[in-house]
Amino acid sequence: MPNRELTDGSTAIVRGALAGGCDFFAGYPITPASLILDLMLREMPKVGGVGIQGEDEIASIGMCIGAAMAGARAMTATSGPGISLYSENLGLAIMGEVPLVIVDVQRLGPATGGATTVGQGDIQFVRWGTAGGYPIIALAPSSIPECYSLTRRAFQLARRFRCPVFVVADKELSLTSNTVDVGEEPEPEREVGPQVNGEPDGGPFRAYRYDPADGVPPLAPYGDGQLLRFTGSTHDERAFITKDSQTVDRLNRHLSAKIEEHRDEIDLVTADLEPDAATLFLSFGVTAGAMREAVTTARASGRKVSALTVHSLWPVPETPIRKALEGVQGVIVAELNQGQYRREIERLAAGCQVLGLNRNDGELISPAQFVEML
Amino acid sequence: MSTGMTTITPLVTFRNETPYPFCPGCGHGPILDHLNAALVKLQLDPRQVVIVSDIGCSGLSDQYFATSAFHGLHGRSITYATGIKLARPGLTVIVVMGDGGTGIGGAHLLNAARRNIGITVLVCNNMNFGMTGGQHSTTTPAGAFTATTPSGNLERPLDVCATVAVNGAGFVYRGTSFDPDLADRMTDGIRHPGFALLDIWEPCTAYFAPRNRLTKKALFETLEAMRFPTGILQQTEVPEYAEAYRAAHADELDGPTLRPRPIQPRFRSALERRFSMVLAGSAGGRVGSAARLLARAGVLSGLYAALRNDYPVTVRTGHSTSELVLSPVPIDYAGVTRPEVLVVLSTDGAKQSRKFLKQMRAEDQVVTLPEFADLETPAPVSVLDFAATGGRLRASQYALAVASAAAARLSLFPAEALLEAVRQGEPEHLDSDMRAVEAGRGAAHRISS
Ligand SMILES: Cc1ncc(C[n+]2csc(CCOP(=O)(O)OP(=O)(O)O)c2C)c(N)n1
Ligand code: SF4
Ligand SMILES: [Mg+2]
Numbered sequence: 001m002p003n004r005e006l007t008d009g010s011t012a013i014v015r016g017a018l019a020g021g022c023d024f025f026a027g028y029p030i031t032p033a034s035l036i037l038d039l040m041l042r043e044m045p046k047v048g049g050v051g052i053q054g055e056d057e058i059a060s061i062g063m064c065i066g067a068a069m070a071g072a073r074a075m076t077a078t079s080g081p082g083i084s085l086y087s088e089n090l091g092l093a094i095m096g097e098v099p100l101v102i103v104d105v106q107r108l109g110p111a112t113g114g115a116t117t118v119g120q121g122d123i124q125f126v127r128w129g130t131a132g133g134y135p136i137i138a139l140a141p142s143s144i145p146e147c148y149s150l151t152r153r154a155f156q157l158a159r160r161f162r163c164p165v166f167v168v169a170d171k172e173l174s175l176t177s178n179t180v181d182v183g184e185e186p187e188p189e190r191e192v193g194p195q196v197n198g199e200p201d202g203g204p205f206r207a208y209r210y211d212p213a214d215g216v217p218p219l220a221p222y223g224d225g226q227l228l229r230f231t232g233s234t235h236d237e238r239a240f241i242t243k244d245s246q247t248v249d250r251l252n253r254h255l256s257a258k259i260e261e262h263r264d265e266i267d268l269v270t271a272d273l274e275p276d277a278a279t280l281f282l283s284f285g286v287t288a289g290a291m292r293e294a295v296t297t298a299r300a301s302g303r304k305v306s307a308l309t310v311h312s313l314w315p316v317p318e319t320p321i322r323k324a325l326e327g328v329q330g331v332i333v334a335e336l337n338q339g340q341y342r343r344e345i346e347r348l349a350a351g352c353q354v355l356g357l358n359r360n361d362g363e364l365i366s367p368a369q370f371v372e373m374l
Numbered sequence: 375m376s377t378g379m380t381t382i383t384p385l386v387t388f389r390n391e392t393p394y395p396f397c398p399g400c401g402h403g404p405i406l407d408h409l410n411a412a413l414v415k416l417q418l419d420p421r422q423v424v425i426v427s428d429i430g431c432s433g434l435s436d437q438y439f440a441t442s443a444f445h446g447l448h449g450r451s452i453t454y455a456t457g458i459k460l461a462r463p464g465l466t467v468i469v470v471m472g473d474g475g476t477g478i479g480g481a482h483l484l485n486a487a488r489r490n491i492g493i494t495v496l497v498c499n500n501m502n503f504g505m506t507g508g509q510h511s512t513t514t515p516a517g518a519f520t521a522t523t524p525s526g527n528l529e530r531p532l533d534v535c536a537t538v539a540v541n542g543a544g545f546v547y548r549g550t551s552f553d554p555d556l557a558d559r560m561t562d563g564i565r566h567p568g569f570a571l572l573d574i575w576e577p578c579t580a581y582f583a584p585r586n587r588l589t590k591k592a593l594f595e596t597l598e599a600m601r602f603p604t605g606i607l608q609q610t611e612v613p614e615y616a617e618a619y620r621a622a623h624a625d626e627l628d629g630p631t632l633r634p635r636p637i638q639p640r641f642r643s644a645l646e647r648r649f650s651m652v653l654a655g656s657a658g659g660r661v662g663s664a665a666r667l668l669a670r671a672g673v674l675s676g677l678y679a680a681l682r683n684d685y686p687v688t689v690r691t692g693h694s695t696s697e698l699v700l701s702p703v704p705i706d707y708a709g710v711t712r713p714e715v716l717v718v719l720s721t722d723g724a725k726q727s728r729k730f731l732k733q734m735r736a737e738d739q740v741v742t743l744p745e746f747a748d749l750e751t752p753a754p755v756s757v758l759d760f761a762a763t764g765g766r767l768r769a770s771q772y773a774l775a776v777a778s779a780a781a782a783r784l785s786l787f788p789a790e791a792l793l794e795a796v797r798q799g800e801p802e803h804l805d806s807d808m809r810a811v812e813a814g815r816g817a818a819h820r821i822s823s
Contacts (some may be wrong), residue, residue, distance in 0.1 A: 001639045004637050004678070005634050005635060005637060006670060006673055006679060011632060039632065043630050045627070052619075055485040062450045062456075062482075063456050063460065066453065066455060066458040066459075066460075066461070070461035070462045072461040074457075116687065176680060176681065177666075177669065177679075177681040177682075178679075178680045187634070190630075222465055227420060227421055228442045228443075231445040232445060239443075289707050
């Protein structure tokens with residue numbers, strides 16, 4: 001029998017961050033994300049990094065952005081109320097092309113909502129969380145092992161695309177202890193080294209590149225031998241402020257294209273498709289766990305059903321979702337909100353009935369509720 | 375490069391060729407000239423100097439220097455500067471912000487001073503928001519006319535210097551853009567290892583000066599009238615934060631401690647399907663610890679266990695509930711709506727149990743203490759009286775005693791598994807937990823089957 005471990009999602013997220021090379025963390029306490037803060041402040045010095053509790057969420061994400069541009073692999077973690085305070089800096093991180101991992105441990109909103117109550121109400125919020133409307137990458141773990149692997153993945157994507165990447169967890173996933181099998185293979189080595197993406201190509205240094213539009217400029221951090229400029233205003237490739245419409249257009253196309261045109265590198269789903277099933281369950285996060293149990297129960301009683309767990313919420317993994325929708329008559333989108341992700345599925349599900357399985361009362365959707373929908 | 379023969383050409387300027395964009399007579403230009411002079415004097419490597427600008431006319435400043443630069447959001451310049459300095463303490467980080475930034479970013483200013491982050495903050499204090507049209511700021515003198523104080527400012531101006539000084543800033547200076555020695559004071563500030571702030575009063579010739587007939591002379595009179603002292607106001611050696619952080623943690627560099635702590639299953643459970651138990655008690659009753667020991671015993675017996683705790687945010691009071699799920703297969707859903715065993719340990723616990731009591735059926739079990747013998751539920755209620763059995767348990771042992779009685783009665787896992795879990799648990803509770811488990815086992819036969 002393999003060794004097992006009794007652990008929780010917060011610990012797994014912290015381990016994933018450490019494996020991803022995280023060496024800077026700043027955050028402000030908030031339930032249910034405080035455990036991540038506590039653990040990160042304890043772990044950072046042990047890997048030669050820095051962990052600090054900011055005076056508020058604005059300071060915390062601001063410190064992360066500064067540190068990231070100085071070469072750190074930075075992460076912050078909060079819950080809905082803190083994401084609200086991150087909003088303006090989220091835009092700065094997009095505009096300035098800052099590699100940064102942001103963990104949102106969702107709780108029931110709006111406002112203070114239910115501090116210790118589960119919810120998945122931030123799905124559209126993390127997508128449209130700042131002015132201007134630019135693509136964002138968001139990953140949603142649905143189990144403790146995924147808390148680890150997707151946080152680690154978030155660091156790779158942040159670095160690959162030089163952008164903020166969300167890890168969207170929730171109270172139940174982060175704070176419930178569960179048993180995981182400990183793999184035979186040793187944990188992968190911590191990804192270390194500076195936050196440099198690619199090699200400068202030898203030409204005169206430019207902080208940004210808009211050509212090709214989907215390219216990602218190398219990051220040469222402060223203190224690394226270049227005069228590095230950074231700005232949140234519309235800028236040219238040398239990071240000087242400009243209003244020249246041609247340059248601004250190239251900049252904005254680039255910010256979109258570097259993510260939109262590389263969806264295949266980001267898309268991540270688990271498809272459990274059964275031939276001839278008329279119904280597809282689709283879910284993410286903690287709710288996908290109940291969905292998987294429901295599938296086992298339904299199949300044990302001879303009913304056919306397919307299931308899709310979406311791990312990369314944003315950009316919407318349209319190709320694998322379309323594929324999963326092929327041949328089914330109906331899709332049931334289950335989430336702990338009033339139907340936020342269902343909107344995305346509705347635009348993809350031509351000729352197929354889209355139903356929502358929703359709860360917004362602080363309780364989990366149970367496997368039985370899924371089965372009742374069949 | 376050969377030794378001894380290198381000629382170092384001193385940098386004669388840290389400016390680039392772009393002319394300033396400021397209005398004629400604006401104080402920002404002279405302040406930046408002084409900053410350039412200070413940098414020339416210090417002869418720092420421009421790549422190792424980061425000018426972090428805020429927002430506003432003063433926020434444009436970084437663009438006129440051939441150094442590294444960061445231009446972020448309004449009021450947040452100090453947070454970026456803090457991040458840069460913490461990540462790379464060797465860099466020279468200089469913040470250029472307006473008086474506007476001291477308002478919207480006041481918390482950051484205060485906290486950077488308090489922590490003594492080794493950055494130099496230049497406040498270009500022109501007593502109003504230049505860029506947005508001359509609205510009043512935190513430093514607008516009382517009575518002054520601005521776009522938003524048309525009949526004179528009723529607010530008291532913020533004494534930025536006194537505020538940061540009283541909160542621990544290492545170096546504090548107040549002066550004006552007309553000071554002949556401003557470059558030298560900037561040099562002092564940049565050389566100072568800790569947090570340094572220079573509050574530099576100056577005219578905004580587009581808005582504040584014409585609206586208030588502000589001349590150079592009037593500027594000095596204004597400072598005097600407000601009793602805002604000038605010159606070096608504070609100069610003390612306080613440990614710089616980024617250095618202090620590294621020093622404090624110097625002996626911790628031994629890699630992450632969060633490695634998996636595996637549990638090796640070495641017992642066998644006969645449990646063939648999912649089982650759930652809820653322990654409902656009060657803070658201080660070691661409810662969560664008891665549930666955790668049962669979870670560990672399950673894992674030691676080859677089961678999967680999930681554990682969900684609930685308690686009010688004021689943790690030392692009120693209810694403490696633990697929902698435990700055991701299963702022979704991995705648990706993807708840890709929710710419990712109808713527990714097979716409900717353990718009620720206190721009045722708080724009884725209250726929290728209401729939602730479960732209604733759902734439970736005749737084949738389930740409620741196990742409780744004598745005080746709660748009359749719980750209303752379709753499930754049979756078994757009462758364990760540890761006082762009567764002479765077990766002499768403390769209240770903090772009841773949770774584990776009752777839970778282990780139920781576990782034994784239902785043969786969830788071998789008795790030895792729970793003892794092993796206790797042995798692997800917190801050493802300071804070893805004896806007490808062992809006694810609780812023994813007492814529970816002794817009382818197991820009292821639970822109806
Ligand atoms: C969050 C936010 N709110 C408001 C503004 C608009 N704004 C731009 S500059 C400025 C004030 C600038 O005043 P100050 O800091 O004194 O700089 P000055 O222009 O006087 O040099 C404001 C409020 C902004 N950029 N961001
Ligand atoms: S508006 Fe005021 S602060 Fe801005 S450049 Fe003109 S004089 Fe200077
Ligand atoms: Mg001003």
